[in-house]
Amino acid sequence: MLVMQLLRGAVKHAGSSPQFSVERLISAARGFSSSSQHLSDFEGTHPPPCTDTEHPKILITGGLGQLGVGLAKLLRRRFGKNNVILSDIRKPPNHVYHNGPFIFSDILDSKNLREIVVNNNISWLIHYSAVLSAVGENNIALAKEVNITGLHNILDIATDHGLRVFVPSTIGAFGPSSPRDPTPELCVQRPRTIYGVSKVHAELMGEYYHHRYGLDFRCLRYPGIISANSNPGGGTTDYAVQIFHTAVKTGCFECNLRSDTLLPMMYIDDCLRATLEFMEAPADSLLSRTYNISAMSFTPHDLVQEMQKVLPELKVTYNVDPLLQAIADGWPMVLEDIAARRDWGWKHEFDLSELVQTMLTHITTSNQRAQAN
Numbered sequence: 001m002l003v004m005q006l007l008r009g010a011v012k013h014a015g016s017s018p019q020f021s022v023e024r025l026i027s028a029a030r031g032f033s034s035s036s037q038h039l040s041d042f043e044g045t046h047p048p049p050c051t052d053t054e055h056p057k058i059l060i061t062g063g064l065g066q067l068g069v070g071l072a073k074l075l076r077r078r079f080g081k082n083n084v085i086l087s088d089i090r091k092p093p094n095h096v097y098h099n100g101p102f103i104f105s106d107i108l109d110s111k112n113l114r115e116i117v118v119n120n121n122i123s124w125l126i127h128y129s130a131v132l133s134a135v136g137e138n139n140i141a142l143a144k145e146v147n148i149t150g151l152h153n154i155l156d157i158a159t160d161h162g163l164r165v166f167v168p169s170t171i172g173a174f175g176p177s178s179p180r181d182p183t184p185e186l187c188v189q190r191p192r193t194i195y196g197v198s199k200v201h202a203e204l205m206g207e208y209y210h211h212r213y214g215l216d217f218r219c220l221r222y223p224g225i226i227s228a229n230s231n232p233g234g235g236t237t238d239y240a241v242q243i244f245h246t247a248v249k250t251g252c253f254e255c256n257l258r259s260d261t262l263l264p265m266m267y268i269d270d271c272l273r274a275t276l277e278f279m280e281a282p283a284d285s286l287l288s289r290t291y292n293i294s295a296m297s298f299t300p301h302d303l304v305q306e307m308q309k310v311l312p313e314l315k316v317t318y319n320v321d322p323l324l325q326a327i328a329d330g331w332p333m334v335l336e337d338i339a340a341r342r343d344w345g346w347k348h349e350f351d352l353s354e355l356v357q358t359m360l361t362h363i364t365t366s367n368q369r370a371q372a373n
């Protein structure tokens with residue numbers, strides 16, 4: 001009955017220290033010898049950027065998290081199964097292992113990462129490995145290592161081998177002193193989490209490498225991402241995923257953020273499509289290297305109201321986690337993404353009602369399939 005109700009209502013169902021190599025120092029010195037050159041003119045002194053845009057060879061790091069498997073699926077559809085390699089430090093589930101190339105790769109092991117890039121002729125690197133906001137506050141040393149040292153390895157290897165590199169940033173790269181409604185692309189960024197600090201560092205280092213060495217660095221600030229088939233990795237926005245699963249299973253949910261906490265969110269299909277479209281955008285259309293992308297903002301109260309249109313019996317209680325609430329209270333409420341819409345045609349497809357219909361449909365049908373097996 002619920003499935004029919006959901007299906008009927010469904011609107012969319014779609015589906016180490018930075019190593020400055022000798023080569024790079026010489027290139028930079030050559031650039032400096034012509035004093036009138038602008039820093040970005042150094043581009044010409046580096047390995048030519050990937051011209052084979054039809055079929056890039058792609059490596060995704062940290063690919064077994066909430067976003068990586070879905071992105072691999074989308075990219076494989078576009079570029080061919082064997083042109084997209086998923087990697088992580090964990091063992092993949094069988095369905096992932098059998099669906100395309102998977103290898104072990106620890107981003108802290110720079111030599112191994114370099115071997116993978118060289119041996120597989122990688123031209124695009126999607127750097128998804130990270131320690132998210134809540135986990136990071138509970139293990140700052142790990143967050144520093146993975147999010148900062150790991151990023152340095154990625155940028156060095158990408159620069160040395162002329163790769164196009166994508167590093168996601170986040171709404172967490174802003175802080176309580178940033179304008180919060182709306183939050184523009186360029187404003188004060190003084191985050192108060194190690195996650196946020198490491199992401200601002202990533203934005204700045206990537207842009208610096210772009211201007212200094214011609215690295216084709218691309219970065220999107222994602223909102224909280226909501227997905228049905230993959231679990232979130234320990235962030236502040238996780239409630240907005242967990243509520244769907246728990247509500248369908250038990251009819252109730254305990255929320256760890258206040259009911260009026262307004263945060264930017266996005267359905268995973270929009271996030272992954274944005275990533276592909278941004279990676280394919282011609283370099284000369286990108287007036288910036290770091291863009292906000294936005295789809296909707298809602299509070300737990302808004303989400304519950306929308307879900308109750310389909311699950312009228314849903315009961316939600318609030319048991320606020322002070323650490324998570326403090327993080328959320330310093331993040332944007334509404335993200336402004338005018339530049340992405342203008343420069344490379346970004347357009348979201350899912351609003352709150354479509355998100356709710358789609359999530360509930362996915363979860364209910366996959367629970368039913370699991371029960372039938």
Ligand SMILES: NC(=O)c1ccc[n+]([C@@H]2O[C@H](COP(=O)([O-])OP(=O)(O)OC[C@H]3O[C@@H](n4cnc5c(N)ncnc54)[C@H](O)[C@@H]3O)[C@@H](O)[C@H]2O)c1
Pocket residue numbers: 061062063064065066067068087088089090105106107108127128129130131132146150168169170171221222223224225226231232233234235237
């Ligand atoms: N999911 C979101 O809501 C969201 C929002 C904004 C930005 N982002 C960013 O998008 C990226 C992907 O997010 P996600 O939600 O899939 O993250 P996640 O936490 O679910 O997954 C991260 C993955 O990184 C892997 N990892 C950890 N240490 C590693 C190491 N040393 N070497 C290789 N891999 C390692 C983990 O095993 C894990 O599979 C991250 O950079 C995150 O900051 C995500």
Ligand SMILES: C[C@@H](O)[C@H](N)C(=O)O
Pocket residue numbers: 132133134170171172195222223224225234235236237238
């Ligand atoms: C927002 C995003 O970066 C992640 N979901 C977090 O809450 O940490």
